[in-house]
Amino acid sequence: MLVVEDDPTINQALADRLTAEGFGVVRAFDGPGALAAYHEHQPDLVVLDVMLPGFDGLEVCRRIQDQRPVPVLMLTAKVDETDVLVGLGVGADDYLTKPFRMREVVARVRALLRRVDRAAELAAARQPALTVGDLVLDRAARRVQLAGVEVHLTPLEFDLVAVLAEQPGTVHSREALMTEVWGWTDARGTRTLDSHVKSLRAKIGAARVRTVHGVGYALEA
Known part of the structure; x- marks a missing residue:
């Protein structure tokens, strides 16, 4: 380190x-x-x-x-x-x-x-690609395409959108996302998730990540 x-x-x-x-x-x-x-x-x-x-x-x-x-x-x-x-x-x-x-x-x-x-375990498992509208996530290669054009995401942005894309339209609570993506059991008081969502929206489109106030986020086609 x-x-x-x-x-x-x-x-x-x-x-x-x-x-x-x-x-x-x-x-x-x-x-x-x-x-x-x-x-x-x-x-x-x-x-x-x-x-x-x-x-x-x-x-x-x-x-x-x-x-x-x-x-x-x-x-x-x-x-x-x-x-x-x-x-x-x-x-x-x-x-x-x-x-x-x-x-x-x-x-x-x-x-x-x-x-x-x-992430290494998931890549080794060769999981199939996820498609939500014109957004395609190749989980094995950890690459994302939007309308056929590759989008560069940071590792955490990729993990975040991949979790959301597994159940499009479903609202994921903030606590569940912090546990699934970051591995935190207690994320009270942190703005990390909000900052990553804002960065992700700038890259794939703000309307694709829906906010449910007081609950969490969902990925929309």
């Missing part, structure tokens, strides 16, 4: 806690150092601060996702939704706003790794 944070105290605290939880950790403190560590160690997951010297975490995320997709947990002091959506747009899977609790970092890391394992 790669931890990228320019504050030495936070960087060390993250590394210590994740190491204590049984993860192998390498550290970096700026954009160029993050890319160098990524290429050298090929981590399974990256915990990545947004504000970094050299170049920022968004650019780091974009570059590593272009080369080898890997789960990225963004750490950000910015709470504006636009900033979060930019992060998701360059390939981040999840985000935490500062200040954060170390146990929440560990929970998010474990959930992301569980999702990766589950």
Whole structure:
């Protein structure tokens, strides 16, 4: 696992806690150092601060996702939704706003790794494609086409739309989606799902993902 944070105290605290939880950790403190560590160690997951010297975490995320997709947990002091959506747009899977609790970092890391394992199992099972109107999801190849044109989705966006596409028109509760896609048993107070839905709507069309206020979401043809 790669931890990228320019504050030495936070960087060390993250590394210590994740190491204590049984993860192998390498550290970096700026954009160029993050890319160098990524290429050298090929981590399974990256915990990545947004504000970094050299170049920022968004650019780091974009570059590593272009080369080898890997789960990225963004750490950000910015709470504006636009900033979060930019992060998701360059390939981040999840985000935490500062200040954060170390146990929440560990929970998010474990959930992301569980999702990766589950995605690999589903791909190995060679599940048939899902078709909802002119939206086609190839679950084995993890590719999406909209009206015959390929759409680039992040890994979590793909998992989210795949769960919705298994039962088109059916409303999935927020709790069920967070459990199925993120592996969380308690998602109270988080805006992660809402941010991913907004990003997904921007890519496949806002009308395709219906909101049922107070309940959850459904995928429409």
